[in-house]
Amino acid sequence: MKKIKITNDKITSLLTAESPSFPKYATQIINLANQNAGGTKPKVVGQMSDLIQQFEGSGFKKWEEWYLAQHPNAIQKATEKIVEMVENLKDAMTKIDQEMIEMWVRDLVIVKTFVGLKFQEAILKAVADELKTNYRLAEPEEESKGIDGFVGSQAVSVKPQSYEAKNALSEQILVPIIFYEKMKDGINIYFEDGLLTNK
Numbered sequence: 484m485k486k487i488k489i490t491n492d493k494i495t496s497l498l499t500a501e502s503p504s505f506p507k508y509a510t511q512i513i514n515l516a517n518q519n520a521g522g523t524k525p526k527v528v529g530q531m532s533d534l535i536q537q538f539e540g541s542g543f544k545k546w547e548e549w550y551l552a553q554h555p556n557a558i559q560k561a562t563e564k565i566v567e568m569v570e571n572l573k574d575a576m577t578k579i580d581q582e583m584i585e586m587w588v589r590d591l592v593i594v595k596t597f598v599g600l601k602f603q604e605a606i607l608k609a610v611a612d613e614l615k616t617n618y619r620l621a622e623p624e625e626e627s628k629g630i631d632g633f634v635g636s637q638a639v640s641v642k643p644q645s646y647e648a649k650n651a652l653s654e655q656i657l658v659p660i661i662f663y664e665k666m667k668d669g670i671n672i673y674f675e676d677g678l679l680t681n682k
Contacts, residue, residue, distance in 0.1 A: 500543040520568035522561040529554050603641050607632045629656045
């Protein structure tokens with residue numbers, strides 16, 4: 484069996500489309516500005532995957548003419564949104580110095596690593612606060628029994644919500660489980676109402 488690979492640049496040339504060249508780093512900055520500004524979102528430029536299917540012609544030039552006839556102001560609107568965001572980025576760039584970068588690196592490497600990897604304790608504390616009791620993390624010998632911590636005197640396990648869906652579990656957990664779901668802006672926590680009475 485033969486395997487071939489064609490690059491994006493090769494695809495562009497095969498389809499005789501015109502792809503401009505940009506200075507180094509320019510596309511990364513424009514991409515970032517566009518992500519923040521939403522310049523090429525469907526509400527601005529249309530749903531491109533649908534539009535290319537609706538296009539019945541062939542060849543790049545025909546596509547360009549057809550698209551611009553359907554959305555005559557889209558390129559200009561998208562450009563204006565991105566230009567405004569690039570100006571905001573330029574302004575931000577003037578405020579970034581070594582001290583700020585060091586602060587950012589410290590936050591990423593130390594703070595976010597700790598918060599990201601040690602959130603189990605935050606979950607136990609949040610549940611304990613909700614139930615107006617105390618908490619503690621499990622000792623190593625307790626962990627070997629599937630216990631992650633205690634809420635009040637109740638031993639509990641802390642598991643991702645996806646764990647619930649797994650049917651063939653290799654371990655049996657004999658204590659109540661607190662489930663969590665990581666979201667973009669935090670963690671959703673789920674536990675039984677009678678958690679402290681589940682002895």
